[in-house]
Amino acid sequence: MRRYSAFAIAREAARHHLGWERAWRSPTPKAHYDVIIVGAGGHGLATAYYLGKNHGIRNVAVIEKGWLGGGNTGRNTTIIRSNYLQDPSAAIYEKARSLYETLSQDLNYNIMFSPRGVMMLAQTQHEIRGYQRTAHANALQGVATEFISPRRVKELCPIINIDGPRYPVLGALWQARGGTARHDAVAWGYARACSDMGMDIIQQTEVTGVRREGGRVVGVDTTKGYIGCGKLGIVVAGHSGVMAERAGFRLPIESVALQALVSEPIKPVMDVVVMANTVHGYMSQSDKGEMVIGGGADGFNNYTQRGSFHHVEETVRALVETFPIISRLKMLRWWGGIVDMTGDRSPIISKTPVEGIFVNCGWGTGGFKAIPGSGWAMAELMAKGHSPLAEEFSMTRFREGKFIDESVAAGVAH
């Protein structure tokens, strides 16, 4: 692989940009791999990358039904933060956030990580107490957050209306090293690095069945034929239930639509990410100037990547009250993704009832920020059979009643 660098740009500029290589190969599948990962989204590709980088397992295929990063990896609102209350969540999200800090250098691919700061507004007395508690918990967990005053909120984000009639801003939980990154680039960067290690990324190929012998996985049937494997990782987000059924077990997962939208581009007006959880909306400004807006998930089972208009209306109504400046913005694009929600809204990184099959799912509305940490933990679990980061996220916790007691997904009241 030719490394990207300032020198490479100069070299290519001098020869009409004819020397750029394809970022990853599109090989025909081999008959057998040590590990097959189903799903070439951020989490699947990160799993493959850390299998190779941390554990030396490089005979790996990543099989993708559609195109690489075309699911939720390319549909989220790109927010990165780790200000969680419970220790297992804070640990894995902070691992992810800290990996994001140097991911561009690690992958030799600019993922445009922008630690611009994330603030979560407290707009009720209950939220003030909740976020102060989280700030104390974060101090113990080694996650840098602080509870800030309304005046500081206004300083950091002048377009906020802190004296709103219904929901005045009473303070905020501020994580200065949170921020955003280019979501597609995260998938592309991991894919390029995986391909460089000799892994096969097989797009436009659906896994239609899972073959087992004596309670152990031996391979998968795909639209390009049978492929054998030693271990299988299922990392398919919204379609986790469908894949689990093909593998012969069930998951505590329901799939629902989550929507997001962006406005027409405008001049820079906010350089932080703001989440307003009481009114259920969050917003940041992309480098292109678009206001990126997200809200709550729809309430019913859905596989269509289409959501309901009234949820978007609720989100936009709430944000217009908090940011009056956006009231006359035109919206440019509006889309949905299918998110996998677990019973306690926390993820699953786990062994399964089938020997050799591992599952990484249930990230719900909060998966993007976790990608490096999730891949790190999943790779360790698949390579060694045990991962400290993944320990509490076992799928057996529902039977044992060991829930992770917070709405990890978005920090939004579900």
Place this chain on the structure above:
Amino acid sequence: MLTFTCPYCGVTACEAELSPGGEAHLKRFGPGSTDEQFEDYLFLRPNVKGVHFERWRHAMGCGKWFLAARDTATLEVFGTYKAQTTEPPADIVAAIRAKRPDWSLT
């Protein structure tokens, strides 16, 4: 936007008037059941991509819970029926079969 006809009050309501309540026809387990049975009842869901039976409440109308058959892959609604039953009635099954000949009630 989904629309359902409430089988109790007869009003055709859009989903803004309704509250979703998850999968219908769950087999309930009580005292004396095993951990596996409770896990199954409380958390495990087939999460079907296709024909799905589910609960809805006519929250902004008559307030009653009713059941509906809907395709989660197309958002097509096959019909609604009253909640006092443990399985979908024959006319709903027939309506689904007419549009999904390969489908079977498992």
